[in-house]
Amino acid sequence: MSESHGAHGGALAHHFEDLEQQREAHTLGMWAFLVTEVLFFGGLFAAYAVYRSSYPEAFANASNQLDPVLGGMNTAVLIGSSFTMVLAVHAAQLRRKWQIVGWLLATVVLGAVFLGVKYVEYHHKWEHHLIPGPNFMFEGQPGGSEQLFFALYFSMTGLHAFHMVIGAGVLIWLSVLAARGRFDQPGRNAVEMAGLYWHFVDLVWIFLFPLLYLLGRHQ
């Protein structure tokens, strides 16, 4: 790696003036990536808006097949994982090695709980023929516009879950680096940047939960 350990005593890459400029560049680059992610998910939200306004009753009925208790619990678990992530970033700012490792692994565990519940939910849909395709059945009827809801449900929650798997992998990798002392010096911003990503994934779920699980509950 082309890093010079200059007067700052930190991990300053040679193309930056100081640690603060380096950190600013890392943060800005991460946000540029997150903006593309916003629009990546945004396309699916746009599709959701179009089809839900076209088939409001089918969407409400299909949504009532989801379990709001599991969905709500998972929302709380994911918010909890954002909290442990922020504590990991806090520990990284204070360069407290074992606290970083601990909070990163706590975040991974909560992420795994979320994905485990997601597996239970997907399995339930599988058993009840709610996977879009030739074997789709809704209340004893094949086909129907409810398929559109489930196609969007699996696309949106699937893409979200995929992001969580990537995020959990990154966090495990960072906890190994942390244990090896990678974040003992100032100027190492990886934990904070991974935190931005993890919070973004939480952000997407904050919108997915009411739009997918709760839209037919008042009827």
Place this chain on the structure above:
Amino acid sequence: MSNAHHESNSPNGAASHSDHAVGLGLYFAVFAALLVGTWLTVWVAGRDLGAWNTPVALGIACAKASLVVLYFMHVRWSSKVVWLAAAIGFVFLVILLGFTISDYATREWLEIYSEPLRSR
């Protein structure tokens, strides 16, 4: 506490947020507010507000999202350029959703569009 470790020597003082180790109390308050917001989302979804159910749900979600972005993602203490980068993503999202929805919502105003989407 964090200042003891403060090693950046940036002259303009902009470094202050790099080690902006806000009190853990604030993080916990945001965490608690997000849980309350989740409970509120579920509670309000069970009431019949007519056409307002979705706007209210999205309003609560936007409030929760703002808390995450401002406090957990530290945008509140970030520089203007980071603030701008964060905001621009949502500006383009609004353009994407706004133009798409205004298209589909107004198609049936035209007689030429005799087969509305939902009849197919």
